[in-house]
Amino acid sequence: MYNSDIPTRAELPSSRQLFRSTVIAFAAALAILVTIVLPSEYAVDPTGVGKMLNLREMGEIRQQLADEAEADRQANANTPVTNLAIGEQRMVSIERQLTEIRQLLATRQDTATQAAIEEQIAVLPQVIAPEPVAPSGWQDDISITLQPGEGVEYKLVMEQGKTAEFEWTANGGVLNFDTHGDGDGNSISYERGRAVPEQSGTLEAAFSGNHGWFWRNRSEEPVTLTLRTKGNYVELKRTA
Secondary structure (H helix, E strand, O other): OOOOOOOOOOOOHHHHHHHHHHHHHHHHHHHHHHHHHHHHOOOOOOOHHHHHHHHOOOHHHHHHHHHHHHHHHHHHHHOOOOOOOOHHHHHHHHEEEEEHHHHHHHHHOOOHHHHHHHHHHHHHOOOOOOOOOOOOOOOEEEEEEEOOOOOOEEEEEEEOEEEEEEEOOOOOEEEEEEEEEEEEEEEEEEEEEEEEEEEEEEEOOOOEEEEEEEEOOOOOOOOOEEEEEEEEEEEEEEEO
């Protein structure tokens, strides 16, 4: 018993037919490459068909994104990241490019082209801004000069249980300080000191809120305060 008849020699395709089928398949693949793949992927449109199908514009967008991503990569490889500005600029650039693509998509009546552009948007790589770290290894590094009798307060926005490393120095002078926290109706005093030249350590948030330092210059000369911090906090901000 058998399920199908074995073809006879006469029914098998000849070498000429096989060669012809191979040539047709190759020609079809080449046509797809020239008219669809090259315009949509590389903005190369030797036949002009890509422009008619709105594919060349999509390829130009892809090439623009690739060029800008490579420029960002080279710039970041040669320049140390010292603050949030670089990461924010990169994210703004990507959002702007995505908006431009969607605006282009909204003008298209061809559903096939719309689907193709949406597919390109879906596969765009996410650009993740590097964590801002100062050249010294500290996340934030500030300096401020306090005149006699002047005070200043800086606090870290932290969640309960999170920690941050810090060091501050009066750069040859001395300062009074009060390390404390507040938030959601809570308050706490961690430590106080008078005529202290410098301090370093780890600050652990007793509750979610603002935790940091108040300094006052009680000397008769200006004092330059330098504060460096890093760790698990949202931001360092001046509060007074």
